[in-house]
Amino acid sequence: MSLSGVRDMSVIETPPLDRLPVDTVLRRFSKAVIKEAVERELRRGGQVFFVHNRVQSLTSMARLVQELVPDARIVMAHGQMRERELEATMVKFVSGQADVLVSTAIIESGLDIPASNTIIVNRADRFGLAQLYQLRGRVGRERQQAYCYLLVPADGRVDEQAQRRLRVLQELTELGSGFKLALRDLEIRGAGNLLGAQQHGHIAAVGFDLYSKLLAEAVAELKGEPTTPTLEPVVSVNTEGFLPEDYVPEVNQRLAFYKRLAGATGDDAVADLRAELVDRFGSPPPEVEQLLDIVRLRVAARDLGVERIEAGDGRALLTFAPSTRVEPATLVRLVQKSRGRLTMKREFTLNATIARGEWPTVRDALLALLAEIGRA
Secondary structure (H helix, E strand, O other): OOOOOOOOOOOOOOOOOOOOOOEEEEEEOOHHHHHHHHHHHHHOOOEEEEEOOOHHHHHHHHHHHHHHOOOOOEEEEOOOOOHHHHHHHHHHHHOOOOOEEEEOHHHOOOOOOOOEEEEEEOOHHHOOHHHHHHHHOOOOOOOOOOEEEEEEOOOOOOOHHHHHHHHHHHHOOOOOOHHHHHHHHHHHHOOOOOOOOOOOOOHHHOOHHHHHHHHHHHHHHHHOOOOOOOOOOEEEOOOOOOOOOOOOOOHHHHHHHHHHHHOOOOHHHHHHHHHHHHHHHOOOOHHHHHHHHHHHHHHHHHHHOEEEEEEEOOEEEEEEOOOOOOOHHHHHHHHHHOOOOEEEEEOOEEEEEOOOOOHHHHHHHHHHHHHHHHHO
16 A cells, blocks of 8 residues: 555664674575584574474474574474463573574564574465564574575475565665565565455556556546556567576566666666666677667657657658647657658647668767757
8 A cells, every 4th residue: 555655654674783694595495504503603602593384393393493493492492382381482592591592483573682684484485574584684683694494395395475475574784685686575465456355456467566666657547646657668670689588687677677778767877777787697699789779869858758669771750649838839840840850740740850860870870850840
């Protein structure tokens, strides 16, 4: 509801002073990994959370940890324990009388134990993204480097959605990333109904951005506010612009850059994206430079309300959207002053003679034409 403007939202992005991001590690279940993680924390005088979210097998898991680290003082906690017994266990751990707390997800929230800086989550693939984020938040609450081990089955069999959740948690480790993580969780699970009991949806069918746009338009319509559709100009030219695989190897990175380029709102934004590409991947090949040129044309066209640009063989055809800010009288004056260089082919369509030649020549001619219309 906040994303669509129905509710206000504030985001806290500044972490406490000297706080370090939690080092998040994804591993297959292994006795060696558990032993190494527990022993490393105990060597520096810290404590360990071991989360195993099955009450029936919690005792056997605690026994396994004890076998792996015989010197560790281990206590166990779960929601089916009697209240006083559970309280006594937690007091023992908080006061430093125990080294390892083997528990269910009961520790997910409400705990602040500065000495605990390692957490091991068994069968992390069975947890939701918000749950894993909360569990990871149990450690790293002081100035020491904290570690979060996410264990999946030893055979590595994890379903696609779980893989996406775990990948997101590994990617978003910086402090203050909770809001970004919530957005990714929304994209993975889908949004529920604003009115009704359904808690999940099919946002993936249309994508998060389009979903948010449709929702914002629906809210504005219900409020009685005018809704102006976003203009996405089409540029049809005799050149290709794209991000080659050998330049930006990762498909997710290419998609992210395409998305950012599509949302660029000015020449400065395009220049910043080009600088980032150079910094991360080196000097852009011709295809990338041509893509950036096309984006510049789209930005200029969007500003004027031009919904389509077609260029080739020394001619350019500009089709204006009905919502264009360019007045018909302005186009008539331009045509009259052009000495035959510009003609009106039909309503909202301007035909122009431009320079022939290589792509840089055509690009400059199109940008000059759009600038001329903007100044008129």
